[in-house]
Amino acid sequence: MNSLPTAIRTVRWMVRDTFRQSLASKLFWLMLALTALCTLFCLGIRVTGDDEKPRHPDQLPTYMPRSEATPEVQAEGIRVVNGEVSLGFGLFTFEVGKHRTDSVRLIQLWLAGVLADTVGVLLALIWTAGFLPTFLEPQAVTVLLAKPAPRWALLLGKYLGVVLFVALHALFFVGATWVAIGMSTGVWDVAYWLAVPLLVINFAVFFAFSVFLAVCTRSTVVAVFGTLLFWVLCWAMNLTHHHMVGYEVQGVTPLSSLSVEVGYWVLPKPLDLSGIFFDALRASDYSTPIPELEAMKARGQFHPELSVLASLAFAAAVLAAAAYEFRKTDY
């Protein structure tokens, strides 16, 4: 029996099993229901207003809704836009100082960049945190471990199963909301689809840490709370680094500076992943969601490719550590 085909076969069977587990736990339908709810919300959006005009790179992109634009304000060079956004099939309507396309992008930014990327990823981490500890219970796993399948492949299969499950839902979410927004507003911005890989990478990186905790402790509680704490730590490290570097904060000791720099490059970078998505939707044209990130970009210190690669490297290292721990654990 060749070891590579055995490992591939093991991973394939574990992925299939994880999908069945998710279907049985109703998690699949719960996540689908949330996507349906968001799709319904998107179908209820109406955006009217001026179309986007070609803009000179040096032009100040400052706009204001007509109702707020006094003659004095207009005299300052701030342009007036006839923008209106309506939510809930006309239930709530408000004026906006943005072009139609920018209004739609802002909604997409909130949907995928904030709601899905933060609330969605955290909920997915909480809901799937029990998969590994359940799988690793001695009475459940011993029969599996007595099969001629490598332990690392069993673990990797379970991990990939969960990640693929979340990827499928990210695809459903982004696809359904993109179509719904397109149908209701007429704006079909393909940049929105970048949310799928970014959501999956964000989840995959933190779920790797959850797997590591599950292997070490076999406890769902530790996996849930440990991962949430770790997520907060990574956000804080990411934000602190960008604040220090972006704003050239003075009075920081070399040791603190080095610690933050090392911490930033070693740990996952959720803020940077959001930043990549914000850039894709040209968020800086109509909002400044993360000032620290803008400061980093202004200094030419933001390297999205390196950031993604470093986050993925962290996930790979943590998974390897989990596989090592799993291999040497007695059952």
Next chain:
Amino acid sequence: MNCAAVFDQIEKTYTTGLLGYGTGVAALRGVTLNVPTGQVFGLLGPNRAGKTTLVKLLLSLAEPTAGTITRLGEPLNQRRTLGRIGYMHENHAFPRYLSASELLTFYGGLSGIAGEHLPGRVDHLLTRVGLADRRSEPIARFSKGMVQRLGLAQALLNDPDLLILDEPTEGLDLFGRQLLRQVVRELKAAGKTVLLVSHVLNEVEELCDTLAVLVAGTVVYTGSLATLTRDPAGGKRSLEVALKPLYQKEVAA
């Protein structure tokens, strides 16, 4: 003598405490044992004697602290030999979201049974253990006896050369017990090896050719049951095992 399993001076100490740096608890102390091929070999002993630990070492579920084990003629690091072993243990916790046929298909796939043979093998085994008419039902609805029978079916999936039964009759119904005896006899007739772990003497007496008695992590007897129970004076003798409370605590893994 051909042996399905050879244990040579096996020691196993479980470490407790934070990150495994606490006190060691000895579960096996210098166990040397041969399980001959083609026989039904009984491993007898009181609870917490180290029987299950010995099985776990044989299945690579745990690492021995010292000593060497040969499994079907190969060292333990050759995991492919696990593909020739069937394992049934007393407390299965199968995924409750699977049906009986899904479970056997899943385990059969992991055992390396080719896809084209798998459905037929699953059907055959479900019929064999009397669960053919419940094949599509989730395991969550099964009684303990049915789960045990399903456990036996999964152990037989790969037509094993060595079948390990760890306290197999725990929770097994009458039909299941009869089936188990029949399976063991058939495997023996086919030249396969069965390692039966039990603390019930009757069970071992009925099925086993040879047995080893394990007490507090040490083999105290190896041979036939007839020799064990034969009194040199011509009559029958009984085997009495007494464990000191402190020692019982020590071997508790």
